[in-house]
Amino acid sequence: MNITFYKYQGTGNDFVMIDNRTKIFPKENTDIISYLADRHFGIGADGVILIENDDDYDFKMIYFNADGSQTFCGNGGRCAVAFAKQLKIIDTKTNFIAVDGPHFAEIENGIVSLKMIDVNDIEVKENSVFAYTGTQHHVELVDNLDNFPVYKKGKEIRYSYSDPGSNVNFAQQIDSNTFRVRTYEKGVEDETLACGTGVTAVAIAMHKTKKTTSNLIALPVEGGNLEVSFTEENGVYTNVFLKGPAKFVFNGEISVD
Secondary structure, eight states: OEEEEEEEEETTEEEEEEEOTTOOSOTTOHHHHHHHHOTTTSSOOSEEEEEEOOSSSSOEEEEEETTSOBOOOHHHHHHHHHHHHHTTSOSSEEEEEETTEEEEEEEETTEEEEEOOOBOOEEEOSSOEEEESSSEEEEEEOSOGGGOOHHHHHHHHHTTSSTTOOEEEEEEEEETTEEEEEEEETTTTEEESOOHHHHHHHHHHHHHTTSOOOSEEEEEETTEEEEEEEEEETTEEEEEEEEEEOEEEEEEEEEOO
């Protein structure tokens, strides 16, 4: 069969986007998903995103990691909003549903501000913080992020958590409200150029551990710049917004068996 696809990226986190409102894509076939995401034999992406109809929301977003596993992806969510606008499903504001629940988002001039889930289950450890921001995230503050062995250490920590494991974020403080971030992503099993749920976890972790008192955090990543804002009361983080660019790259058609 031939599949029409669109390629999007958000600060270097890249995705194969498919309009599946007619439900013709065989989403139970993880081999096809992995093939589409393969950078040598397929299109190449960190994940595959399907847009489907939903009775109660503007659309439904289904996200697959490159290995075919399902989760939520913040940058993927922002790119899904840009894709839905391209398909004329939405205009500048939307409410959509994903695996972790409903999300509100706004898009203007290619910048998408996405409301994330509330975060209240934050585990502060001796040298790290663990938080669920739509998926599992381990956060560590390190020095000299340029030379830090992100892949090696990230892989070790990722598998130290029980199934399904955890994404691993290494952050370096730049100033009072800026933290540079590099992330090892489960499902991709490599460092990615950006991770939206990851920078969200970093922003909340840094506030929780009093590394910053700001509720607007700048987060430079390998692929650009993201921003996270939130409201905190009694240790509960609400009105959490992830903001950054979402860009169309190209579209095409691919044949799959």
